[in-house]
Amino acid sequence: MYNYYFILASQNFLLHEEPVEEILRERIAYYQRVNKKIDFWLVLNPKFIDIAQPNLNKLSLKNSYAAIVSLDKSFIQWLKLRISFVIVGKFFSESIFLPIT
Template sequence: MLASVAATLNPGSLPATAIAHGNRTHLDHIQSIPSRGLCFPLVAPDNRTLNLATTVKCGGKVETRSVRTAVAAVDSLDLAEKEQASNKYYFVVANAKFMLDEEEHFKELMFERLRLFEERNKEQDFWLVIEPKFLDKFPNITKRLKRPAVALVSTNGPWITFMKLRLDRVLCESYEADNVEEALASNPTVINFPEPEKWTAPYKKYESGWWESFLPPKTA
């Protein structure tokens, strides 16, 4: 079974040093398996992790690396990719009237997520930006927006996708910025919604200004 797994990883390259002794199998060496492609340990029938090695060419030099070394290299690469991707921001945007005054579920979703982050001691990664400056990069979006506009911005792409589906009447995109201050920069705008002449719902309307808890922190 183990031999077939190794052969699948690199057909035709299984060496003769893979031999069976009773119920124990030793796979001492496998040649030419790419270290990035092999990123999981193999386990023997008796639950022992096999000491699997791979021979790779690195700048013309032949090196033998263990699976653990290969996995560490892959993890380091993945970490670098994540750090590079940390400059990417995702957002949904709509006019302020819809986002802050008409869509009643939006406030509930925002405060529920804030509560979740506080319980788990997680750093907040989502903000509301009124009249964000980054909208200048998206003329196809701005021409469809009533102003003033409000964007929900986050570094969490899948969550923003969820919010797009949940809110429905919003536009969704992403952009990159060198730092969070640049990413959340906004144009000074006063938001004020008049009280409705007639309120028929059995519950009290949300008070104006509830969104201030989610605005980016002010910088000196």
């Protein structure tokens, strides 16, 4: 069983109002330096909202959402501190998360 942790926000906020591209680029560079496999994904309009936490399915379906999903809980906690005004959650899966692109 895999534990996934995520932050969720509107696509506009996460992709245009916050420096997410720079944050993820720096994280990738760090992972390459320490020879660690990438364990996070940027997902647009994630389908896991319905299964993640009951309070998330109250979100408006008219809006477009984006999520950063990771196997690393501390990375998501750090992102929450770095990027305010996001929803933090988790979900479980029996298989490795493969975002649909």
